Amino acid sequence: MTLVAYAGNLNNRANVWVSLLAEERRRRAVRAVAEQDHAAVWELVEAFMAFRSQSGVLTSVHTLRSYRTGVRQFLEYAAEHAVNVLRPGRDDAQRYINALVAGGKKVLTVRSRVAAAVTLYKALRWAEATEANPFEETFAPQDRMHALEKVPPYQERVVRRVLAAAQERIAQAQPDELDRATAVHTLLVVLAHGGLRIDEALNLEWKDIRLEDDELRLVVRSGKGRKSREVPLSRSAVEALRAYRALPRTRKHPPRKVFPFASRSSAMYHVRPLFDEHGVTDWRGFHALRKYMGSRLYENLEDFAAVAEVLGHANVNTTKAYVRVGNERARKVLRDW
Structure with missing residues (x-):
């Protein structure tokens, strides 16, 4: 021996x-x-x-x-x-x-x-x-090359189309496919509405999520640089997480984990077909969902510091590389000239 x-x-x-x-x-x-x-x-x-x-x-x-x-x-x-x-x-x-x-x-x-x-x-x-x-x-x-030129955020219509396709898959799923289909939809909502990195989302545990009406947030504990942060949850994210949590516990992955995907490649295997099957041939990866969330949040807040806090950026300049709204705002102004 x-x-x-x-x-x-x-x-x-x-x-x-x-x-x-x-x-x-x-x-x-x-x-x-x-x-x-x-x-x-x-x-x-x-x-x-x-x-x-x-x-x-x-x-x-x-x-x-x-x-x-x-x-x-x-x-x-x-x-x-x-x-x-x-x-x-x-x-x-x-x-x-x-x-x-x-x-x-x-x-x-x-x-x-x-x-x-x-x-x-x-x-x-x-x-x-x-x-x-x-x-x-x-x-x-x-x-x-500017970060948004290499991997620009998905457009609003693309995100809506893919989320609708994910919900349609849930409606058509057989009982043994329901859990996986719901996991895919919930993951997409968390990425698009929470701005999490894919590794952060896959490492989420149920104990890190607060779905009570007075809290509605999640805690990212394994972010880049090993720093934790709180992320507020949208109404859509809360509804998706509640529906997913209410499913019978038939999943084979450890119950403490929110999502059953062991790696980003495994998650992409289940998510990418939703893009390909619905005419979104320009698959830009999960990070484009994070940039979509950052851009949308900035459009409403116009505060880079606040967006940086939600995304978990230590430097606001990093956030500026994620969010480019100057051209769009200029276009709106010039349209009336």
């Missing part, structure tokens, strides 16, 4: 590397790079992120997934272009960045891949496998 360390969560997986003596950690890191063992290299990077990064063991699954992809792609590039990972040449890192740009990668994707590669080298230096810091003097492209 062989004892194997429990690796069911980030902390336990990281402890496998952290508990090693320094020389053994260095030896394993060097061997993993030499043998192009991507899984082992990622385990080292993951351990470094858990113990040496700002978010630590609270690093989101989404971030870990993105960085793992970035580390793998850099190692594949290094193997294909004869780059010595532990002793890279002076221009190897910039050549990698240029290859990403020339390959048609979006600016945000390039910057994400570079961030993963930078973290890879931090982990290798932590393991004393190298002293190289090849990305220190590199230049990545700046994203000069």
